[in-house]
Each structure stands twice: as C-alpha cells, then as structure tokens.
Amino acid sequence: xxxxxxxxxxxxxxxxxxxxxxxxxxxxxxxxxxxxxxxxxxxxxxxxxxxxxxxxxxxxxxxxxxxxxxxxxxxxxxxxxxxxxxxxxxxxxxxxxxxxxxxxxxxxxxxxxxxxxxxxxxxxxxxxxxxxxxxxxxxxxxxxxxxxxxxxxxxxxxxxxxxxxxxxx
Amino acid sequence: xxxxxxxxxxxxxxxxxxxxxxxxxxxxxxxxxxxxxxxxxxxxxxxxxxxxxxxxxxxxxxxxxxxxxxxxxxxxxxxxxxxxxxxxxxxxxxxxxxxxxxxxxxxxxxxxxxxxxxxxxxxx
Numbered sequence: 592x593x594x595x596x597x598x599x600x601x602x603x604x605x606x607x608x609x610x611x612x613x614x615x616x617x618x619x620x621x622x623x624x625x626x627x628x629x630x631x632x633x634x635x636x637x638x639x640x641x642x643x644x645x646x647x648x649x650x651x652x653x654x655x656x657x658x659x660x661x662x663x664x665x666x667x668x669x670x671x672x673x674x675x676x677x678x679x680x681x682x683x684x685x686x687x688x689x690x691x692x693x694x695x696x697x698x699x700x701x702x703x704x705x706x707x708x709x710x711x712x713x714x715x716x717x718x719x720x721x722x723x724x725x726x727x728x729x730x731x732x733x734x735x736x737x738x739x740x741x742x743x744x745x746x747x748x749x750x751x752x753x754x755x756x757x758x759x760x
Numbered sequence: 761x762x763x764x765x766x767x768x769x770x771x772x773x774x775x776x777x778x779x780x781x782x783x784x785x786x787x788x789x790x791x792x793x794x795x796x797x798x799x800x801x802x803x804x805x806x807x808x809x810x811x812x813x814x815x816x817x818x819x820x821x822x823x824x825x826x827x828x829x830x831x832x833x834x835x836x837x838x839x840x841x842x843x844x845x846x847x848x849x850x851x852x853x854x855x856x857x858x859x860x861x862x863x864x865x866x867x868x869x870x871x872x873x874x875x876x877x878x879x880x881x882x883x884x
Contacts, residue, residue, distance in 0.1 A: 706795065708788065709790050714784075715847065717852060725853070726854060
C-alpha cells in the first residue's frame with residue numbers, strides 16, 4: 592500500500608514514453624512511406640542543366656535517402672534539397688557552389704565528418720571554380736532551381752599550362 | 761572552431777590543398793552532434809547556430825615556375841543575406857589569376873564587370 596502512489600507514477604511515465612515512442616515511430620513511418628532514394632535512383636527528383644561552360648544539378652528527395660557521394664554522404668529521413676553548380680574548365684568539372692538543406696534526421700558518415708542532426712541543417716560551400724577565370728553566382732535558397740552562374744571572363748590559355756602540369760605529374 | 765569542419769568540407773569538394781578561395785556557411789536548428797575525422801574534434805549543439813567562414817589563399821605556385829610561390833591574385837565579392845534564422849540570398853563574384861590581374865589593371869572594368877558595383881549601388 593505504501594508503494595502504490597510510486598507505482599502509479601511509474602505507470603504514468605511508462606505510458607508517456609510509450610505514447611511518445613509510438614508517435615516518433617509513426618512520423619518516421621510516414622517519412623519512409625513518402626519514398627526512398629539512393630543517390631540519383633528511386634524517389635528523387637534530379638534536374639540537370641548543362642551549358643557549354645556550366646553544369647547545374649538540383650536534387651529534391653523526401654523520405655529515406657542514402658547518399659554516398661560528397662562531403663554530406665550518409666543517410667537521411669525527411670526532406671533533402673541540394674544544388675550543385677560546376678564550371679567546366681579544361682575538360683573537367685570544377686566545383687563552384689554546393690548547397691544542401693536537410694530537414695528531419697540526418698546521419699553523415701563521410702571521410703570528413705561523422706555526425707547526427709535532428710532538425711534543420713543548411714550548408715553552403717562556395718569555391719572559386721576554375722583556377723584562372725571569373726564567374727558570378729546568384730542563388731536564392733527559396734528557389735534553388737533558379738540559381739545561375741555567369742562566366743564573365745575566362746582564360747582558356749591556362750588549360751595548356753594545366754595539361755602540362757598534369758602530364759608532368 | 762565550429763567553422764573549421766565547414767571550411768574543410770569546402771576543401772573536400774575540390775579534393776585539393778587550400779590554393780583557392782573558399783566561402784562556407786552553415787546553420788543548424790535543432791540537435792547537431794558531429795566529429796571532424798580529419799582534426800579529431802567534435803561539437804554538440806542544441807538550439808540554433810550559424811557559422812560563416814572564408815579561407816583566403818596566400819601561397820600558390822607561380823605559373824611557369826612551380827618552385828616559387830606567391831599570393832594569389834584575387835578579386836572577390838560576397839553578399840549573403842539572412843532572413844531571420846534562414847539564408848535568404850547568396851551572391852558572389854570571383855576572379856582569380858590572370859582574370860583578376862586583368863580586372864585589377866583596369867578599374868573601369870571592375871565597375872562594369874563585377875556585381876560588387878551593383879551591390880554597392882543597392883546599399884547606397
């Protein structure tokens with residue numbers, strides 16, 4: 592009789608934990624039901640735009656996603672939107688802008704980082720692109736698909752130098 | 761210290777040593793725990809955090825003479841706008857190497873060729 596109140600409290604706590612875990616399981620289940628994707632395969636929307644000088648990839652995925660490439664490689668539950676802008680320089684793709692927004696659960700396991708995010712994470716990485724050249728980027732996170740790169744100046748003669756370096760190495 | 765992983769991620773994108781300019785922005789709302797494998801350091805965050813970092817190269821090989829190094833010729837302008845806790849707009853203009861030299865030698869070209877001039881006007 593002495594322990595009755597304690598027991599009732601314990602039952603209440605267990606009931607709350609049970610309700611909470613069921614809710615989380617339902618949410619995860621709904622997210623998984625929306626779709627699964629692996630890199631560019633599955634329920635993922637990948638739009639690629641290519642010009643003579645640039646390449647733009649816009650990726651939107653919902654549900655369970657596994658990404659094996661790049662610095663944000665890993666597994667995620669929820670919504671992932673990414674944008675990759677590259678400049679074509681001397682026959683190769685030079686990274687210019689990388690943007691990724693993840694809402695939900697994200698597990699990153701790349702050679703660079705190992706981490707867990709529960710919530711919203713937004714990462715933007717910009718590089719110069721070509722070693723010699725000039726470019727301008729316009730990017731609005733509300734509509735990443737409308738991002739643009741303008742190549743203002745280019746120095747194609749530098750390709751000869753780069754090729755020489757490549758051949759020498 | 762928290763900006764270092766983002767900056768290293770930028771370097772990872774290019775798979776190279778820091779011989780280019782890198783700009784990195786990261787914002788987190790919620791729970792974030794991560795370990796940077798390259799530097800063996802980590803962070804645990806609950807709530808909101810935003811980082812912004814720029815790495816400017818100061819030591820790049822001289823063209824035509826790999827034995828010598830110099831500071832990279834660079835013209836760069838970044839505009840990053842945040843609306844509340846979220847990123848709202850990003851713009852930049854970057855010129856490196858010979859392209860930067862060409863712009864630097866012609867101030868009129870800076871005003872006409874870069875978006876920095878437009879940004880300056882907008883801020884007036």
